[in-house]
Amino acid sequence: MTFAKQIVSKWKRRLKAFVIRVKAALFYRNRSLSNHPTNGDETHYQGKIASFSKALPHDSLGEVNVDAYEQYIHILECGEPKDYENLPLAGKRKMVDPQAAYAFEMVGPDSHQLTTPPPAPLASAEMAAEMVEVYWQALTRDIPFDDYDTHPLTIEAAKELSSLEDFRGPKTRDQVTPQTLFRGHLPGTLEGPYVSQFLWKDVPYVATQITQRYRTTTPGIDYLTTYEDWLAIQNGGLPCDPEYDSIPRYIRNGRDLGEYVHHDITVEDGVTACLILLSYGDAAWDKTNPYLDSTTQIGFPTFGAPHVLDFVTKAARPGLEAAWFQKWLVHRRLRPEEVGGRVHNQLLGYADYPLHQDLLCSEAVQRTFDEYGTYLLPQAYPEGSPTHPAYPAGHATFIGAMVTMLKAFFDESFVIPDPVLASSDGRSLVRYEGPDLTVGGELNKLAANIAIGRDAAGVHYRSDGINGLKLGEQVAIGILRDYKETYHEKFNGFSLTTFDGDTIII
Structure with missing residues (x-):
């Protein structure tokens, strides 16, 4: 090639x-x-009783x-850094x-262009x-x-949630059951065990295997009660x-x-799932991968392991930025522990708040008082919630973005080989016997x-989680x-x- 052609090229x-x-x-x-x-709660209540205010006086x-x-x-709202x-x-x-609510990104949508539906008002049945x-x-x-089907408390929980005016979790024939209790309603999340295979199976890491046994907290000890x-x-x-x-x-x-998601920062969940999926070889790649049919090439910087690992981690932080814009500059929804304080003071006659009777008359609230002597919501963490507003959930947005990336690169219909189930004491894994578990379903389950x-x-x-997942999905698609x-x-x-x-x- 001549010098001139090189310049043109x-x-x-x-x-x-x-x-x-x-x-x-x-x-x-x-x-x-x-x-x-x-x-509308922030403007409706002059005392700001329905807005996030933790760490203020x-x-x-x-x-x-x-x-x-x-x-x-x-x-x-002024956004001056010095202030x-x-x-x-x-x-x-x-x-x-x-x-972070004001940060810009160089790829994908700007956080201020993405939307979420408003959360339920304080006084609502939802x-x-x-x-x-x-x-x-x-x-x-x-x-x-694994004991949800037989334990009296989980059976009672399903029964009460079924009776509520506006409960929006998954149901079977219009009833919450122990099988649907506390689960997501994304495709595949009701199949098989509660926990995703991506949180149980060994993780291939460089030249070793990581066993997914984690430090947890002592049973029976709760906080802010x-x-x-x-x-x-x-x-x-x-x-x-x-x-x-x-x-x-x-x-x-x-x-x-709860303790696991107390310590994951952002990308660990997506990277773990990605490494497990990569260990399944070419059969697990999405059929759109242009190198699957090549007889002379394999993917690497593009359409190979570095590509998907980069994209999984690339999506997490913009997902958080999208959530932070909604949290700080739009919704400022109060945390559940703050609502628990409203419940406690109303039921003891110290205040009068616009709380729905489904909450004030709840069997769960009464059982909490019977056990702890207050109507406050027991917290798993000594500090309670983080000091940022509830809606949407940051964890949900980053896992929503990362799972969307994984679904784009891997075959969602691929059946997870050798599925496992944790023992009731959490000390071992046993073989799961049941319907096939697919990549798509288990990724959705991981997100849930x-x-x-x-x-x-x-x-x-x-709803912090459900709408956070969808917000993260928008980020990844962009x-x-x-x-x-x-x-x-x-x-x-x-x-x-x-x-x-x-x-x-896409």
């Missing part, structure tokens, strides 16, 4: 790279401006100082990264049902998932240290799952486990779409099944 390459970037930028610039409806009822709340909102040092905190706990569910999850933390402890934590007090089980366990109950595991700990509601034009291979697009069960091609 380089300029063509540079121009093509420029055009790809500009087309992606124009796609997002030309989208309609997004509306972000809220449930509160009175003896746990109601936020309104002047401090207004100062906090002013800082959030965040003036957040009116009451104690030593700090707010978790509110400025909110009551979500709270009743998390009370039951607290009461049943130590019951092995005394009013003094609860109020101190609302005012930003520092927690005590948790008590740990001396034996690492396979995840076998709500307490174990990570999202609902936070509910089991008492720090989120069901990233996949932007990269679609960057490949040299003949490639017809990524195919995957959404959390709503629709098959799409």
Whole structure:
């Protein structure tokens, strides 16, 4: 090739790279401006009783100082970095990264262009049902998932949830059953064991295998069940240290799952699942992979292991940024422990809140009082929830984004080989005997486990997770779409099944 042709070739390459970037930028610039409806609670209640206020100063009822709340909102909405040092905190706990709500990304949609439906209002039957569910999850933390069919408490939980006016979890013939209890309703999540195979099976890691037995906390020990402890934590007090089980366990109950999602930061869940899937070889790759039929090439930087590992990890942080925008600048939904304080003070006659009778008259709430002497929601973590608003759940958005990436690269119909089941004591795995478990179903189950595991700990509601998963899915789809034009291979697009069960091609 002559020198002149080399120059032309380089300029063509540079121009093509420029055009790809500009087309992606124009796609997002030309989208309609997004509306972000809220449930109206923040403006409706002058005392801000239905809004997240943890770590700000509160009175003896746990109601936020309104002047401090207004100062906090002013800082959030103005968005001046220097002003965040003036957040009116009451104690030593700090707010978790509110400025992430303003971050930009260089690939995929801007977080401010993505939307979520508003969460249920405080006074609604849906909110009551979500709270009743998390009370039951607290009461049943130590019951092995495998015993749900026979344990009196889980049978009672299913019965009460079935009776509620607006419970939106999965049902069988319009009834919550022990088999559907505390599960997700994504495709495949009701098949087989409660826990995804991706949280049980050994993980191939470099030149070794990682056994998925994890540290968990001591059975029967819950937190923030005394009013003094609860109020101190609302005012930003520092927690005590948790008590740990001396034996690492396979995840076998709500307490174990809640403790697992206490320590995963972001990408671990997606990377673990990806490494397991890669160990299954070519048969597990999605049929759209352009190298499956090649007799001379295999994928590596593109359509190989580095590609999918990169994309799984690439999606997690933008998923969190999308959640943080919704949390801090749109919804500011209060955490379940804050609602538990409202329930406690109302039932003891200290205050009058617009809480639905399904919650105030709940068997789960009464059982909680009988066991702990308060109506507060028992927490699995000494610190209770993190110091950022509830909706949508951050864990749900990052796992939703990562699972969507995995579904784009792997064959969702591939049957998981040699499936396993944790023993009731969590010390061993046994062979699972039952209907086939597929990659798509077990990835959806992984997403549900990570999202609902936070509910089991008492720090989120069901809708935080469900809508967080869908928000993360939007992020991943946007990233996949932007990269679609960057490949040299003949490639017809990524195919995957959404959390709503629709098959799409990107």
